């Protein structure tokens with residue numbers, strides 16, 4: 001962090017010479033129409049909350065400076081400096097890296113609004129000056145085609161893949177935020193100059209290529225909102241309408257459709273299902289919602305309403321994550337929600353929030369906020385470490401111990417997205433419509449809400465999400481009759497999600513209660529809100545009490561991965577079991593092995609297990625835990641699954657997992673022995689010390705004794721050698737003593753269509769002889785490379801302390817193994 005300081009000082013000196021000033025709050029154009037419900041901007045919300053204040057602080061003091069530092073070191077910012085002529089050299093990194101810098105700038109602008117910070121302001125000024133110098137005369141700005149020199153012949157040659165419009169969209173969002181916060185037009189001018197250039201390149205009678213990665217539509221709507229220039233709105237609509245239509249794409253007009261991966265298979269108004277890359281998709285639906293709100297185009301609304309039903313009804317994880325599959329970083333089929341291989345990209349969760357917030361603003365229905373809250377407290381928060389400087393890209397719902405957050409990624413979309421998202425969280429808490437106000441989320445602090453004819457201040461006091469009591473104090477500028485809509489979350493109304501994808505196992509009778517000035521009022525629910533209308537006066541109070549019993553969640557039977565399994569939720573928080581060896585038995589009050597926790601994948605939580613919730617201020621920055629007694633499942637050497645005793649368990653909030661070292665984790669433990677994942681039997685494979693020439697995914701996977709359903713089984717993990725291709729790899733098994741061995745069975749992994757692993761060209765088994773060297777066994781049967789089955793080789797019995805499987809990969813492919821059995 002020392003380097004950061006130096007940068008700031010240098011920037012401050014440069015910045016003081018030409019720092020621009022301006023008044024914030026002028027940055028809103030008068031629009032003909034917009035969303036029915038108006039959001040209360042985050043800068044009108046002051047957060048004083050036990051749960052969110054520390055997170056906003058860490059975002060400001062750690063995540064934003066840290067992600068800027070990473071952008072300097074990786075070297076994303078240096079690409080701009082080179083393009084500006086301040087340095088020499090080629091472009092370094094990925095072609096769309098510019099977007100990460102814009103995203104962190106957007107987050108920094110949000111943070112500045114709430115916490116004025118001269119150094120940060122000057123740092124942004126400096127970046128903006130560099131970007132202005134890197135921008136081409138005609139407005140083009142994309143460093144990949146600017147280095148080592150401007151390459152005008154290359155630009156706009158591949159809108160499917162090159163993300164020029166995508167980067168521009170993030171620039172517009174950042175510039176609009178910067179202008180709204182500072183009143184300074186320096187960044188906005190860069191953005192509008194670029195947008196004008198894009199409007200004159202892509203439009204009716206010109207090129208018609210939409211971007212292969214949606215985002216520019218959201219950015220253009222933001223430019224329209226701040227400038228009032230309708231051209232930007234029309235361009236957003238134009239680009240949306242080009243999806244699924246050929247038009248005049250490519251420099252020669254012979255471009256092709258990009259397909260379902262980029263939601264470019266049919267026109268957007270004809271789309272009814274969520275397909276393809278999930279971040280692209282959710283940005284598309286967000287952009288469609290914006291354009292629909294600003295134009296009143298009902299066809300967009302009809303389409304995204306149907307797509308929302310598809311996602312929430314069949315493609316949403318219980319954590320709120322979307323995008324089940326890593327192969328396309330996107331949606332799988334309906335009800336295909338594997339846990340171990342769940343992709344749930346952090347960016348997709350953020351995009352899901354952006355989309356659901358807009359759906360709420362359009363329809364005024366709290367079910368969208370129910371989804372938003374589920375994503376926020378679970379799938380999004382999992383994406384960032386509590387210290388604010390480590391990140392998850394995928395957020396699986398089960399781990400065999402291979403997962404940990406990373407300080408950064410080559411493709412750093414997720415850290416930069418988290419950096420811009422967290423400071424904006426207060427902006428989701430309130431809304432208004434006409435004279436009415438909405439309380440959407442329960443976050444302590446104050447908000448000043450401008451309504452049609454009043455300004456209403458609300459202050460919330462709460463220990464949410466750990467406790468369900470919320471006190472709201474009302475202070476209208478002038479006392480008047482209006483409605484306050486207080487959200488009664490679905491989980492407090494026995495509705496797990498607004499679909500039949502997940503259900504609470506038991507119905508709870510205890511209802512949410514409301515009091516106004518100490519007197520009970522029956523909550524009259526409409527669209528998921530209790531609307532209280534009266535003549536509100538300064539000092540009026542609303543007391544909401546949301547009972548928070550522990551809830552067991554059961555998934556729709558069609559979700560194969562969750563069959564026979566249960567998830568735990570309390571309030572908005574989804575829990576997980578996590579392997580951890582640090583909890584002394586005396587603390588939890590029980591524990592046979594001296595520890596209250598350990599391996600968790602073999603635990604069963606029976607339906608009759610008593611569950612207890614307790615706030616633990618000492619654990620993971622203070623969390624509620626759920627404790628109980630699980631039964632254990634173990635596989636015998638004969639392959640039978642049996643119950644093997646009981647053990648106490650401690651479930652923690654899913655968002656807090658992977659803060660205590662690597663270990664097993666599951667959100668969906670089994671309810672029954674049949675659904676359990678037993679601890680492996682002590683087979684020859686299992687008891688061996690196993691090593692490999694290279695490990696991608698999991699070495700333990702090949703001896704977990706989970707029988708694969710097929711070679712492409714997404715529910716089972718594999719060891720593979722990706723990205724190695726055409727090489728010879730090996731897996732070795734050692735015992736420390738001699739064993740009699742006469743056969744080996746291998747189940748090959750093959751993800752053709754999703755990935756680059758295919759069955760190998762050939763393989764053989766070697767054993768260690770007395771000399772210590774490895775010699776091939778004398779095989780009696782062939783070395784098979786069949787898919788979807790065990791390939792067994794029998795050989796002349798050897799007495800050895802180690803064997804090795806040597807695998808020759810297909811020339812242009814990698815290979816992998818799901819399971820090995822040594823006999």
Ligand SMILES: [Zn+2]
Pocket residue numbers: 345346347348393412413414415417
């Ligand atoms: Zn991402």
